[in-house]
Amino acid sequence: MDWGSIFELSIRELIGVQAIVFALAAIGINIQFGYTGLLNFGQAAFAAVGGYGVAVIVTTYEMSFWLGIVVAIGAAVVLALLLGVPTLRLRADYLAIVTIAASEIVRLVGRSAWGRDVFGGSDGITGFSDTFYDLNPFTEPLEFGPFEFRERILWVMAVGWGLVALCTLMVWLLMRSPWGRVLKAIREDEDAVRSLGKNVYGYKMQSLVMGGVIGALAGIVYSLFQGAMQPDVYATNFTFFAYAILILGGAATVFGPVLGAAIVWFAFQFIDLTLRAAITNEYIPDWLMNQNDTGAVRFMLTGVVLVLLLVFRPQGILGDRREIALDAR
Amino acid sequence: MPDDTMGGLSVRRERALAALADVPREPGAKKADPILVADDVKRQFGGLLAVDVDHVEIQRGSITALIGPNGAGKTTFFNLLTGFDRANNGSWSFNGRSLHGTPPYRVARIGMVRTFQLTKALSKLTVIENMRLGATGQRGESFWRAMFPALWRSQEDDITERAEDLLRRFKLDTKRDDFAGSLSGGQRKLLEMARALMVQPELVMLDEPMAGVNPALTESLLEHVKDLREQGMTVLFVEHDMDMVRDIADWVIVMGQGKILAEGPPEAVMSDHKVIDAYLGAHHDQSLAELEEQLEGGALAEEVAAELGQEGAAADDEAPTAKADTTPPGTTEDEAPTTTEGDGAQTADVTAEAAGAARNNGDDKGGR
Ligand SMILES: Nc1ncnc2c1ncn2[C@@H]1O[C@H](COP(=O)(O)OP(=O)(O)OP(=O)(O)O)[C@@H](O)[C@H]1O
Ligand SMILES: [Mg+2]
Numbered sequence: 001m002d003w004g005s006i007f008e009l010s011i012r013e014l015i016g017v018q019a020i021v022f023a024l025a026a027i028g029i030n031i032q033f034g035y036t037g038l039l040n041f042g043q044a045a046f047a048a049v050g051g052y053g054v055a056v057i058v059t060t061y062e063m064s065f066w067l068g069i070v071v072a073i074g075a076a077v078v079l080a081l082l083l084g085v086p087t088l089r090l091r092a093d094y095l096a097i098v099t100i101a102a103s104e105i106v107r108l109v110g111r112s113a114w115g116r117d118v119f120g121g122s123d124g125i126t127g128f129s130d131t132f133y134d135l136n137p138f139t140e141p142l143e144f145g146p147f148e149f150r151e152r153i154l155w156v157m158a159v160g161w162g163l164v165a166l167c168t169l170m171v172w173l174l175m176r177s178p179w180g181r182v183l184k185a186i187r188e189d190e191d192a193v194r195s196l197g198k199n200v201y202g203y204k205m206q207s208l209v210m211g212g213v214i215g216a217l218a219g220i221v222y223s224l225f226q227g228a229m230q231p232d233v234y235a236t237n238f239t240f241f242a243y244a245i246l247i248l249g250g251a252a253t254v255f256g257p258v259l260g261a262a263i264v265w266f267a268f269q270f271i272d273l274t275l276r277a278a279i280t281n282e283y284i285p286d287w288l289m290n291q292n293d294t295g296a297v298r299f300m301l302t303g304v305v306l307v308l309l310l311v312f313r314p315q316g317i318l319g320d321r322r323e324i325a326l327d328a329r
Numbered sequence: 330m331p332d333d334t335m336g337g338l339s340v341r342r343e344r345a346l347a348a349l350a351d352v353p354r355e356p357g358a359k360k361a362d363p364i365l366v367a368d369d370v371k372r373q374f375g376g377l378l379a380v381d382v383d384h385v386e387i388q389r390g391s392i393t394a395l396i397g398p399n400g401a402g403k404t405t406f407f408n409l410l411t412g413f414d415r416a417n418n419g420s421w422s423f424n425g426r427s428l429h430g431t432p433p434y435r436v437a438r439i440g441m442v443r444t445f446q447l448t449k450a451l452s453k454l455t456v457i458e459n460m461r462l463g464a465t466g467q468r469g470e471s472f473w474r475a476m477f478p479a480l481w482r483s484q485e486d487d488i489t490e491r492a493e494d495l496l497r498r499f500k501l502d503t504k505r506d507d508f509a510g511s512l513s514g515g516q517r518k519l520l521e522m523a524r525a526l527m528v529q530p531e532l533v534m535l536d537e538p539m540a541g542v543n544p545a546l547t548e549s550l551l552e553h554v555k556d557l558r559e560q561g562m563t564v565l566f567v568e569h570d571m572d573m574v575r576d577i578a579d580w581v582i583v584m585g586q587g588k589i590l591a592e593g594p595p596e597a598v599m600s601d602h603k604v605i606d607a608y609l610g611a612h613h614d615q616s617l618a619e620l621e622e623q624l625e626g627g628a629l630a631e632e633v634a635a636e637l638g639q640e641g642a643a644a645d646d647e648a649p650t651a652k653a654d655t656t657p658p659g660t661t662e663d664e665a666p667t668t669t670e671g672d673g674a675q676t677a678d679v680t681a682e683a684a685g686a687a688r689n690n691g692d693d694k695g696g697r
Contacts, residue, residue: 179475
């Protein structure tokens with residue numbers, strides 16, 4: 001087996017665009033769920049709204065790319081308000097139900113036949129990323145040890161990791177401030193926070209909006225990378241994947257989402273390549289599994305790893321065990 | 330601790346007592362300088378009128394106790410006043426400012442802070458963070474300013490200093506950096522009270538602050554409550570333990586089935602036979618010898634049976650052990666007089682125990 005190439009390809013995923021996209025989505029969920037206790041099961045909708053914002057403005061309406069970015073972020077804010085206004089005064093479950101429904105609605109409207117003129121139907125929209133790549137300062141591929149990155153992906157990764165760093169920095173600053181303290185207190189007991197004179201509804205809204213906007217950034221990065229905005233990328237499993245990543249890395253930790261995303265995408269690629277190599281070399285007999293099964297098996301193995309992790313380290317990789325112990329009291 | 334206490338009576342206490350001296354001892358009595366006035370407040374749960382208060386005033390600078398049996402509507406009344414629950418009817422004002430429909434956080438900012446019957450410690454925050462949260466008007470609590478520590482650092486330091494001061498007073502300073510979730514039940518009560526004080530309220534509303542706190546700690550809690558009055562705050566508290574009420578309250582308001590039944594200084598209210606019979610239990614104040622004397626006549630057994638029907642039912646879920654050796658709630662009158670002397674005394678003890686258990690386990694309906 002060619003371990004060298006297996007590791008090389010896996011490490012590419014560790015820092016790749018998928019890791020960036022899910023790190024961003026998970027950072028958003030971390031603010032909402034990890035710190036504030038809000039169950040947003042519609043992060044996919046926020047990402048989709050971000051992707052559509054740019055795509056629709058640039059391709060459908062032939063307007064400026066920058067306006068597209070503004071519209072994408074504005075749309076995420078509007079979506080957060082739409083979902084939050086009726087539900088954030090109610091029990092936590094209502095937000096969960098409404099967001100999960102919203103996420104399917106956004107996707108189904110996007111791929112609908114009657115909205116094809118604007119949203120491009122199930123094929124999605126292409127041709128909106130030129131402005132972005134025109135800005136690319138990288139003129140030649142970067143070689144770095146065994147790795148070689150082409151200009152295009154270098155640019156996406158630079159911008160993507162830049163955004164991840166910026167969002168992580170913001171979370172770090174916010175969560176050690178009195179603002180973050182109010183959020184964490186709301187997660188523990190919102191009535192106590194109300195009784196101390198804090199506008200809980202307002203803080204929950206801020207948390208939902210901020211997490212949603214970061215989710216939209218994830219969608220923008222992904223569709224610029226693909227050069228296409230396809231609605232089916234943002235099905236509900238996008239959201240649950242981001243949740244798995246967050247919980248793996250450690251909810252309510254600053255670096256948890258980033259670490260979780262990197263590890264998951266590394267593990268995915270690593271398991272996949274190892275299985276393929278093992279099958280090619282006939283270490284795994286053909287009757288047990290063949291090349292076509294690796295996709296499913298890697299999901300199974302990842303699931304097993306997640307379960308084991310949650311049994312032995314329920315706080316996630318970076319979480320604080322003492323906090324989990326408190327739940328048992 | 331203030332040093333202006335003279336002969337057991339402090340200046341503030343004397344002032345409060347003087348202000349209340351001429352107040353008629355009747356439900357809804359007008360006070361000289363009320364901080365809180367409520368009129369015609371009603372709250373209905375289905376067919377049950379949980380709160381039905383015609384008129385009540387709370388004297389500024391006093392310690393007022395709100396007492397009454399389980400389910401009298403005390404907690405619900407608190408919830409209504411502080412905006413945690415919506416009244417079907419009525420109006421109430423704080424410092425002359427109407428609070429009807431005011432959300433809880435505004436009520437707190439105006440200067441009226443409450444604690445909860447079921448303690449609400451913020452488990453995964455440390456004790457000091459719990460305390461800091463209580464401070465109002467924090468610059469760092471706005472989203473944009475939060476990201477620039479320079480803008481709020483100095484205020485945070487002041488808040489921390491004030492918090493540490495309060496923690497020392499409440500003997501929680503050794504727990505400063507522990508998670509609040511790791512505190513014992515009594516310590517959480519202390520923390521909740523201290524945290525409420527961080528808001529710097531004018532009126533503190535405590536829902537059973539002594540429940541589940543051991544006697545030694547109760548003493549110091551009582552001191553804290555008295556201390557609040559010394560600092561010029563007004564205290565309204567719910568409590569079932571009559572000794573404590575007698576000890577610290579300047580004025581007592583009795584609630585029953587949602588209504589204000591009686592008002593007056595502790596001694597007057599507690600010797601009011603109507604109140605005693607209906608709401609405090611007929612023998613709360615008597616010695617065992619007296620009890621036995623009455624038992625011989627059979628009179629007490631009747632009362633015990635009647636009371637068990639009421640209090641035993643309230644304590645049902647919460648005090649299974651007490652219930653096990655209690656006469657069943659349904660004990661009839663002709664059964665009761667046959668109780669022997671020893672059994673009767675035991676029954677009375679158990680009643681007290683059951684009432685105690687109910688007090689410690691009361692729940693906070695409508696709080697959430
Ligand atoms: N949310 C609710 N839904 C229905 N009934 C309620 C609700 N909250 C309170 N009640 C009822 O209202 C009555 C008053 O309850 P409340 O909690 O105010 O009593 P309390 O005086 O605080 O009693 P305790 O001394 O046991 O704490 C009770 O009969 C209770 O069952
Ligand atoms: Mg109560």
